[in-house]
Amino acid sequence: MLKATKEDKALVIKILTDSFNENQSVNYIVKQDKKRKDRITFLMDYSFDICLTFGEVFLSNDKKGCALVLYPDLKKFTLQSAILDIKLLLKSIGLSNASKAMSREKAIKSNYPQKPFYYLWFLGVSPDEQNKGIGTKLLTEIIQESIAKNRAIYLETSTLKNLPWYKKFGFYTYKELSFGYKLYMLKRG
Incomplete structure (x- = not known):
């Protein structure tokens, strides 16, 4: 596993x-809307910047998979993070979605522990490289x-087929939330 740098940003976002x-x-x-894919790209851009600042970004050794890790206890309000949040709202979420997004985040965060933990925000493998063991490694x-x-890992997934995969690694579902779809909150450690 490699620690990603700013130079890896475009690859991780893709x-x-x-x-x-x-x-x-x-x-x-x-x-x-018609800019949906661009909005997803900006969400990933935002997530990369947040994790590079308040966590870590990793690439698989072959650079076909990546993971964004956040340490919520280290995340703090800065001018930079405020600007990133505003850009996220305008370029990805949209003003009309803001209330829904904030309500969802509040529901998720209310189920996190008060002690430091390892938040696996995103783990992805290039679609044409999936099912080859890259994500597993x-x-x-x-x-x-x-x-x-010495931090427990927390994550969420809305992809039902991922649950047995995470379970194989010792994760368990400790909470299910419903937002018109099921969001499974998982923990390990």
């Missing part, structure tokens, strides 16, 4: 945009990283 193009949770947040290394940092 992998995540392609991986999450049809994802229910992502499409619930982004404004659904990346998740295994992420688990090792979280153990070394």
Whole structure:
């Protein structure tokens, strides 16, 4: 697993945009219009910047998969983060979706622990490279990283077929939320 840098940003954004193009949770947040794919791309751009600042961004050794990790206890309000949040609202979520997006985030965050944890925000593999073990290797290394940092891993997925895969790695569903689709909140450690 490689630690990504700013130079890897375009690659990471492409992998995540392609991986999450049809994802229910992502499409619930982004404004659904003719710019939908651009809005997903901007969401991934935003997420990359936030994780590079308040977490870590990883690439698989072959650079066909990536993971965005956030340390919520380190995230703080800065002028830079405020500007990023405003851009996210305008370029991805849309003003008409803002209330729905904020309500969803509040519901999710209310189910997080009060102690420091390892938040696996996104894990993606280029669609044409999926089912070749890239995600498995990346998740295994992420688990090792979280153990070394003594932090439990939390994540959410709206993709039902991912649940058995995560379970294989010791994750369990500790909460289900409904937003017109099911969002499964998982934990390991």
